[in-house]
Amino acid sequence: MTRILDGVVRTMSASPGPRAGTAWSHLAAVLRKERVSEAITGYLFVLPFLAAVGTFVFLAAVYAFYLSFHKYDLFTPPEFVGLANYRRLLTDRNFRIALRNVAVYTAGVVPTQTIVAIALAVLANQKLRLRGFFRSAYYVPCITSSVASSLIFMWLYYKQGIINYILSLLGLPSNIDWLGNPSTALPAIMTLVVWTTSAYFMVVFLAALQDIPTSVSEAAKIDGATSWQSFRYVTLPLLRPSIFLVVVLGTIGCMQVFDQVYIMTRGGPLKSTMSIVYLVYTEAFGDLRFGYGAAMAFALFAVIFVLTLIQRKFLDVRIEY
Numbered sequence: 403m404t405r406i407l408d409g410v411v412r413t414m415s416a417s418p419g420p421r422a423g424t425a426w427s428h429l430a431a432v433l434r435k436e437r438v439s440e441a442i443t444g445y446l447f448v449l450p451f452l453a454a455v456g457t458f459v460f461l462a463a464v465y466a467f468y469l470s471f472h473k474y475d476l477f478t479p480p481e482f483v484g485l486a487n488y489r490r491l492l493t494d495r496n497f498r499i500a501l502r503n504v505a506v507y508t509a510g511v512v513p514t515q516t517i518v519a520i521a522l523a524v525l526a527n528q529k530l531r532l533r534g535f536f537r538s539a540y541y542v543p544c545i546t547s548s549v550a551s552s553l554i555f556m557w558l559y560y561k562q563g564i565i566n567y568i569l570s571l572l573g574l575p576s577n578i579d580w581l582g583n584p585s586t587a588l589p590a591i592m593t594l595v596v597w598t599t600s601a602y603f604m605v606v607f608l609a610a611l612q613d614i615p616t617s618v619s620e621a622a623k624i625d626g627a628t629s630w631q632s633f634r635y636v637t638l639p640l641l642r643p644s645i646f647l648v649v650v651l652g653t654i655g656c657m658q659v660f661d662q663v664y665i666m667t668r669g670g671p672l673k674s675t676m677s678i679v680y681l682v683y684t685e686a687f688g689d690l691r692f693g694y695g696a697a698m699a700f701a702l703f704a705v706i707f708v709l710t711l712i713q714r715k716f717l718d719v720r721i722e723y
Contacts, residue, residue: 470696480693487697497698500678501705503588507677508656510592511599516648518600520641523607524633537608544601552665555594556581559666581667584674591662591675599655603648610644611637650710657706678702 470487472480491497526537543551558565559580570576580590614637622632660679663669669676669684678698686695 466696467700469693470700472693474692475690476692477690483693487694488701490694491697491701496673496676496681497678497701499673500676500681503673503675504657504659504677507588507592507659508653510589511595511656512649512652514592515596515600515603515652516645518596519603519648520607522600522604523611526604526608527611540604541601543598546598548598548661549665551594551598552662555590556666559590582671584672587667587671587675591659591666594662594666595656595659599652603652606644606648607641610641614640646713650713653709653713654706657702657709 469480471482471484473483473487474480522540526533526540530536557563560566561577561579565580566576566578569578578586580586618636618640619632622636627635658679659677660683663675663677663680664683667675669680679702682695682698682702685691685698
């Protein structure tokens with residue numbers, strides 16, 4: 403490519419006039435051919451990924467939507483039932499319980515993990531010794547397998563576990579069955595999720611903090627603002643786009659909670675931790691009601707979509723420096 407360009411440039415330099423115009427046309431044709439070749443190469447590299455996503459995500463979603471209007475148990479052909487599966491959701495007690503559990507779970511986890519993530523980001527953004535080490539240490543829970551994290555916390559939550567042991571040393575009630583009591587099982591899972599997800603959102607806030615011009619905070623200091631006032635009235639408003647992103651992603655993740663429920667409680671005790679996704683799993687793969695499970699999944703999608711629109715409306719993300 404370089405030799406071709408050098409040749410064209412020499413031709414234009416040595417032969418002004420019509421011949422130079424021909425050289426420019428030749429150069430444009432060569433560049434177009436090169437761009438097409440690069441585009442084809444790029445598409446070939448992403449083709450396996452696009453094929454996998456198209457097959458296992460897009461086509462699977464389309465087929466699930468098709469099944470949501472059918473009665474299907476894997477052993478007999480799908481039977482069209484129209485909106486019967488969706489109407490059934492309105493009277494399904496388990497679905498209402500799961501929806502209530504997920505609402506409580508989301509209301510507890512999203513604000514908490516957002517506040518913790520902002521605090522961690524502020525600490526990680528300070529010019530301290532071993533700053534790189536602490537940033538990595540904060541992120542370890544995020545890259546730990548959800549299965550491993552759930553098993554570790556199950557051990558911590560046992561009646562003879564370390565949490566009750568610490569409570570006994572402090573003279574507090576220590577015979578608590580954290581995962582076996584309906585009043586403590588859901589908060590126990592919420593604590594685990596906050597611990598594992600806050601570090602991920604910390605990275606989002608850390609990038610946003612480093613993107614804020616230093617002149618903004620310096621101007622606040624010149625005006626006599628304290629560190630807290632500078633953070634409250636200057637830094638925090640500038641984090642609104644990141645807060646919106648974190649709240650939306652956190653809400654979507656909370657509405658889809660499954661791993662921790664499946665591993666730690668199986669929806670119990672007394673359905674106190676049953677989530678919508680876990681209910682979809684039990685309906686589809688436990689009771690073989692694939693059509694009804696698909697209808698639940700798309701009802702959940704509708705709820706998430708509406709919540710995202712509401713959050714978008716009430717969280718103003720316009721920023722002007």
